[in-house]
Amino acid sequence: MDQNSLRKLVEGQLLRLEGNAFQDCMDRLGMELYPGDYEPVRAAGPKGDTKNDGYCPKARVFFAAHATRGERIDRTKAKIRRDLEGCLQEHRDVRVWRFLTNDTAPGEVDQFIDNELRPLYRGVIIEVWGIKTLADVISKLKRDQVDRIIDVITVDDPEPHVVALNHVKTGRDLWPILSGCLGWLEHIEPDDCSDEEQDVIDSAVQAFRDWSDISSDIEYSRSEVRDAQRSITEILKELSGDGLVLYAGMGQDYPLTSGPSPFLGPVAIFKIARVRGGAEGTH
Incomplete structure (x- = not known):
């Protein structure tokens, strides 16, 4: 399977994921990208997940994973603002805050992040990884890593x-x-x-x-x-x-x-x- 076919396969698999299945997949991605540093987080107790779906204690990278496919733009924007601000309130020294979604972020969402959120939090690198970025990042990894992340075993023939x-x-x-x-x-x-x-x-x-x-x-x-x-x-x-x-x-x-x-x-x-x-x- 060539690189382009693998990328399209990964994209198709990501599109199928919803809710916890998408978060689990993103946890597997985090563990491959940051071996020995990434820690998954799940809601527990009255404080929930402290607006943090997974993070790297050493690299100070925090993740918010949300399957937004088919979601209204206003709800996506509200979710991004709520998760970012909640994460910054609960955690110190946040260097990178990364929002992961299995959709393509509409231009209105990009403008919202660039024009409203980044000027407010200049000390934090705010990123959105949509489905094409995720598929590109995953497909460039080694084949066994790809298999672990998308939870399938690829075959060449x-x-x-x-x-x-x-x-x-x-x-x-x-x-x-x-x-x-x-x-x-x-x-x-x-x-x-x-x-x-x-x-x-x-x-x-x-x-x-x-x-x-x-x-x-x-x-x-x-x-x-x-x-x-x-x-x-x-x-x-x-x-x-x-x-x-x-x-x-x-x-x-x-x-x-x-x-x-x-x-x-x-x-x-x-x-x-x-x-x-x-x-x-x-x-």
Whole structure:
């Protein structure tokens, strides 16, 4: 599994977590990032968790973990303010206060932190790690660390599933596959490719993967998605100009991990074929 596939896998796993499950996952992350220093904290007694979900006594880094997926912006802002101020009241020498969430922080939340909270508490480094930052940090760790944090065992060569592939002619047709997958299988191509054909195919497949990697970043902008689809259409036209066509599909519930609780997710499958008598349809 390559780096981009692993990052998307981690992001997908984080999205599934809620409540204590997300806090437990963040505890495992803290223990990997700060071995021998990180200490989990859970609510107990009348004082609760003293506005601290976990901290590093030596590094003086304090964590607040909250699964905010689908939560209203005003509630998220109130939660951040309450946890930060409570932590500073209860603990001394707070150097870094880090808010961890399995969502992407809206711009309004970023502005709130930058314009209101940071000026009030200039002696504290205030950070928000949203889902993309968390996925990026986790996926760059060693594979065994990733497995411990997201509580699954990743595998490099999952068994393939049989999937029907359709002849794809436009970027609009291919986009649901690229934006909906968490990874991809190695593409299939003709055995007798010339060097020029190989270059065209490699360039096209890499472009498809690149668009897939950033699809979640641009899906909220219709104009950016349309630009992406038009660019993909041009790539498909270039393939067609060399007598090549793309068949693609998406395998659902594909085992991206192994172990007692495998993580299942969609993968993209690409097949490049030569035009044979104008036949189109499913493969």
